[in-house]
Amino acid sequence: MPMWNRPEKSPVERAKAAHERRTGAAPAHTASAPGTWVLIGENVDHFGGVTVMGLSNLRAAACVSARDDELITVHAEGPYTEPVDGSTTLAQLVAGEGGASAGLTRRFAGLVQTMIARQVLPRDTAGLDITVVSDIPLGAGLGSLYAADAAVALALTGEHEDRDEPPMRARLADICSAAVNNYSSLAVLRARHTVALRGVAEQISVVDYADGSLTPAPYPGKLGVRIFSVAAALGQPHGEQKERIAVRRGFIDEAVSNFGVTSLREVPDSVDRVTEWVEARRDAGDAGAPEPAVARRWVRFCETETLRSLAAAKALRSRRGNELFTLLNSPSEAHDIDTPDALVHLALERGAAAARPAASGTSQAVIAFVPVRAADDFASRFAQDFEVVEVTPGEPARAED
Numbered sequence: 001m002p003m004w005n006r007p008e009k010s011p012v013e014r015a016k017a018a019h020e021r022r023t024g025a026a027p028a029h030t031a032s033a034p035g036t037w038v039l040i041g042e043n044v045d046h047f048g049g050v051t052v053m054g055l056s057n058l059r060a061a062a063c064v065s066a067r068d069d070e071l072i073t074v075h076a077e078g079p080y081t082e083p084v085d086g087s088t089t090l091a092q093l094v095a096g097e098g099g100a101s102a103g104l105t106r107r108f109a110g111l112v113q114t115m116i117a118r119q120v121l122p123r124d125t126a127g128l129d130i131t132v133v134s135d136i137p138l139g140a141g142l143g144s145l146y147a148a149d150a151a152v153a154l155a156l157t158g159e160h161e162d163r164d165e166p167p168m169r170a171r172l173a174d175i176c177s178a179a180v181n182n183y184s185s186l187a188v189l190r191a192r193h194t195v196a197l198r199g200v201a202e203q204i205s206v207v208d209y210a211d212g213s214l215t216p217a218p219y220p221g222k223l224g225v226r227i228f229s230v231a232a233a234l235g236q237p238h239g240e241q242k243e244r245i246a247v248r249r250g251f252i253d254e255a256v257s258n259f260g261v262t263s264l265r266e267v268p269d270s271v272d273r274v275t276e277w278v279e280a281r282r283d284a285g286d287a288g289a290p291e292p293a294v295a296r297r298w299v300r301f302c303e304t305e306t307l308r309s310l311a312a313a314k315a316l317r318s319r320r321g322n323e324l325f326t327l328l329n330s331p332s333e334a335h336d337i338d339t340p341d342a343l344v345h346l347a348l349e350r351g352a353a354a355a356r357p358a359a360s361g362t363s364q365a366v367i368a369f370v371p372v373r374a375a376d377d378f379a380s381r382f383a384q385d386f387e388v389v390e391v392t393p394g395e396p397a398r399a400e401d
Contacts, residue, residue, distance in 0.1 A: 003379055004079065004234070004389045006135040011061040012400045014077070019063035019131035022075055027063030027131070029158030033150035033397035034059050035142035036192045037229070037367055039204060039220065040328060041309035042359045043245070043337070046252045047299075048210040048263020049306035051191040052313055054219065055199045055394035056142050060134035062151035064158070067127030072112060074105045078134040078144060080235035090116075090126075093183075103185065107145070108132075108152055110183025114175050115156060128156075137234040140389045141358020141365035145184075145237065146192035149176040150397045154197070158401060169197045169397075170212070187242040187362050201395040206313045210265050217313050219393050223321035225353055226375040227391040230343060231365035234387045241338060241361045248298050251290060255299075264299065265306065274299045294336075301333040308332075325354035325369060337361040343386075351378050367391070 007014070012032050019027045035056035042051060060078075067073070070091070076084040086105030093109045108130050115121040130152060136144035153172045157163040163172075176193040180186070191207045194214065199205040203216035221227060252264055255274050259267050267273055275296045281289035308327055315324035329348070339357045347355035347368040358365035370378045382388050 003383050004137055004140075004387065006058055011059055011133045011135050015061035015063045015131050015133035018075060018077065018133060019065070019129065022131065023065055023129050025065065027129075027155075028065045029155045030061065030063045030400040031151045031154035031158075031397060032059045032061040032400050033147040033154065033196045034199075034394035035136040035140075035144065035147050036195050036199075037142055037227075037391050038189075038191075038359050039367075040312050040356070041305055042189055042191065043335075043361060044302045044305050044309070045190050045207075045209045046249045046256075046264075047302035047306065048265035049302055050209070050309035050313070051207045052204060052217070052309050052316075053191050053195045053199075053207065054204045054391070055195065055201070055396060056136070057392045057394040058136045058142060058389075059394070060132060060136055060144065060147035060151050061400065062148065062155045063129075063131040064152070064155045065129045067129055070126045072105075072109045072128050072130065074108050074130050074132070076104050076132040076134070076148070078132075079137045081138060104132075104148075107149070107180065107184050111149060111152055111176065111179040112156065114179040114182070115153065118171070118175050118178075120160070120171070120175065121156060137387070137389060139231050139234040139236050139238065139363070139365060140229040140387070141231070141363035141367060142229060142389065142391070143189075143192040143196065145180075145186070146176070146189070147196055147397075149180065150193055150196040154397050154399060158399070163399065166198065170194075173197045185242065186237055186239045187245045189359060189362055195396075197397050199396045202393045204313075204316060206309075210263050217316040218319060220316065220321075220324065220369060221393065223319065223324065224372055225321075225369040226372055228368045228370060228375075228379060228382070229358060229365050229389040229391055230347060230368055230382050231358075231387045231389075232340075232343070238362055238364050244336065245361050251295065251298065252302070264302070271296055271299045271303060297334050297336075301335045304333045321353075328354040328356050328369070332360075335360075340364045340366055347382075350381060 039052040173193040177190040180188040278295040352368040355368040
C-alpha cells in the first residue's frame with residue numbers, strides 16, 4: 001500500500017468548487033481546520049488532567065451558504081470513503097426524525113443547533129447548505145471529523161468580527177464538543193476541537209483541563225524523529241468503545257459533583273477518597289455505584305496519566321528526547337480500554353523510538369516516532385501491509401473567504 005499523500009489541489013479549492021456545483025453559487029463563507037494527533041493524555045479531560053496534542057498539515061475545508069427554506073443539506077467528501085449527501089431540518093433533528101438519523105448530517109445539523117442555543121448563530125437561522133472536503137483519512141487517529149467540525153463552526157461564524165479572537169475560539173471549541181456529545185454516535189475527545197481551533201502553528205499544545213489553559217511546547221520532530229500514523233485500515237471511525245468511555249466519564253462527573261469541585265484533580269488524595277465514597281454508596285445500597293476496585297483503578301489511571309502528560313511536556317520544553325520517548329513507551333496504569341497493543345509492539349520492533357495508541361478508546365491506529373535515518377525504511381516496510389500517513393506540523397483553523 002502506498003503512503004497517503006494529500007492531493008495537489010487544496011481541500012479549500014475543492015470544497016468551493018463542490019459547493020458551487022451543487023448550489024449554483026459561491027459559498028458565503030469558507031474555513032479550514034487541521035487534523036490533530038495525540039502525544040499523550042487523551043482520556044483525562046474529565047478528571048481535569050492534561051492532554052498534549054499536535055496539529056497535522058492535513059486539513060478539512062467547509063463552505064456554508066444560507067437557503068430560502070428550512071433544509072440543512074450536507075455534502076462531505078474525504079479519502080477512503082464514498083461521498084456523503086444528506087438533509088434534515090432543525091425540527092426533524094430535535095424530534096429525531098427523517099434524514100436527521102444519518103451520521104454526518106446529524107452531526108453538522110447538531111452543531112448548527114448548538115450554535116443557535118449558545119447564541120452564536122441567530123435564532124432565526126433556518127436553512128443552510130454545508131459542503132465539507134477533507135484530506136484527513138478516517139481511522140488514522142488524526143481527528144478527521146473534529147477538523148470538519150471546527151471548519152464548519154468557523155465558517156458559520158463568518159459574520160462575527162471576533163471569530164479569530166481567543167475567547168471566541170475557546171467558545172467555538174466548547175460548542176463543537178457539546179454538539180458531538182449530544183448528536184454523534186462517537187465518543188468526544190474535547191482536546192481535538194480545542195487544539196484545532198486554538199493551537200499554535202508548528203508547535204505542540206499542552207491543554208490543562210483544570211483551568212482550561214493552552215500553552216505551546218516544541219514540536220517532537222525537532223528531536224530527530226519523523227512521525228507516522230499506522231493503521232490496519234482506513235475509512236471508518238472507531239466507535240465500539242463509546243459506552244465504556246461514557247460510563248467512566250459519567251462516574252467521574254458524579255464524583256466531581258459529590259466533592260463540590262470543578263475537577264477531580266482538585267481533590268487531595270483523590271484515589272483513596274473516591275474509593276471511600278464509592279464504598280459508602282454501596283454500603284448504603286446504591287446499586288448504581290461501581291465496584292470500589294474499578295473506581296480506584298480508573299481514578300489512579302487518570303492521576304498517573306496526568307503526571308505522565310506533565311512530564312512529557314516538561315521533557316519537550318527541555319528538549320530531552322530520550323526522556324520523552326521513555327515516557328511514551330512506559331506502560332499506563334491498568335484500565336479497561338481496548339488498545340492496539342500488537343501494532344504498538346510491531347512499530348517498536350521495526351525501529352520506532354517510541355510508539356503508542358493514536359487515541360486509546362477512539363482509534364485503533366498507532367502513532368510512531370521514528371529516527372530520521374530509519375524513517376524511510378520504516379514507512380516502506382509498514383506500507384506493504386498497513387496504511388501509513390506521515391504526520392507533519394500544521395496550522396490552526398482559519399477563515400478562507
